[in-house]
Amino acid sequence: MAIVVYLETEDGNFKKSALEVSSYGRKLADETKTNLYGIAFNSSDPDKIRKYGIDKLVNIKTDHVFDARIFADLLSKNFKELGGTIFITGSSADSRFIFPVVSILLDASYATNVVDFPSGISPLVLKRSAFTNKGFVFTELKTKYKIIGILNNSYGIFESERKLEVKEYMAESQDSNLQVESIKEDEEKISIADAEIVVSGGRGLKGPENWDLVEDLAKTLGAATACSKPVSDMGWRPHSEHVGQTGKPVASNLYIAIGVSGAIQHLAGINASKCKVVINNDPEAPFFKAADYGVIGDAFEVVPKLIDGLKKFKSR
């Protein structure tokens, strides 16, 4: 028996969620007195994971563009070779594409949206966020192979240095007839999935010309930027920033919503955030009922003052 974690990388670097998945796996491995193995794609510095409790890392080298079936196949094969029984992953969009396929290939049960640490592995009962984060369900995984998909920021990152062994695994090359065009994302931007803090803007900001407010606040806080659905539908912001039921899920530690009404479909995607702050000039806006802190006021007055105050606080 071994516990195996899928360590997601971006441009060769381990994502923050990989460190959280490792920390979770380490604790489970310690409690069950077993080894913790990791599998990553194209890590350029595998040694960086040493601090987070991995005993052995299989670094799969592949030139394949993202394809859930191919990646799932590689993960399943390596999981079995490592003697894995429990597979732990994060909750990124890529993971949610790959792991349903892994679960079919391994004939494994798969619990997504896991928000807590299990009290044991026999039985393995997992607390999961459900009903768009309005409640919890407890799910028992009973199959031989089990997959745990943890929500970002639900466990935390803990260091535990190990004597790491790294094995390189060369995957087959991609079909050379396939032409791949890549688009580089803005390198300075923090991704919504990995962000500790997200600053989000809604239709209350009136137009794209006013987004410097959201961006300035995000920059001051080291946050990612997001928006409501109508904002991206109108082309004020890219679709990659749309959060909510039909957009990206957010599970940040702090979520600041500016000029967002708090419609049920928006809240569905951000409910897992730990602390929600709303700035809205309508005291009846539904967001106030879901928020931990609220400022009733005009965003065009409140946000510049907030940025100013934060800058002064940071320079002290």
Ligand SMILES: Cc1cc2nc3c(=O)[nH]c(=O)nc-3n(C[C@H](O)[C@H](O)[C@H](O)COP(=O)(O)OP(=O)(O)OC[C@H]3O[C@@H](n4cnc5c(N)ncnc54)[C@H](O)[C@@H]3O)c2cc1C
């Ligand atoms: C099937 C379906 C799926 C959907 N999925 C999503 C989704 O994933 N994500 C999503 O966001 N929406 C989604 N929606 C849309 C959702 O129902 C709302 O229409 C949308 O979230 C509203 O966006 P908003 O809050 O930016 O705009 P509005 O509802 O127009 O709210 C703007 C808010 O700004 C405030 N405001 C105005 N001026 C100021 C000011 N100067 N200062 C401060 N506040 C101000 C107003 O009081 C208001 O509360 C979905 C809808 C459907 C039907």
